[in-house]
Amino acid sequence: MAYNLAAIPAYLGGILLLILVLFGKTLYPRWTVVANFGVLSLVAPFAERIPAPLGAVLVGGFINLSIAVFFLVSLISTCNRPRDLTD
Secondary structure, three states, X not given: OHHHHHHHHHHHHHXXXXXXXXXXXXXXXXXXXXXXXHHHHOOHHHHOOOOOOHHHHXXXXXXXXXXXXXXXXXXXXXXXXXXXXXX
């Protein structure tokens, strides 16, 4: 139950971030929406089709892996970007 209650604000935040990135209101380039947690969660059912042992790791740790992918893409995509959003 606690997991499901925590998922609600996580998905709302993911949707908000997706919208802000698509409209160019953040430092993230638009292509980074593919690393958004909400978008990555749409491909979670496909992880069940991957054979063991890799499939077990992906299914069992999908949430943690998707968060790690998001932060890695965030680091790579914003490392050398200008910090001014006034343009």
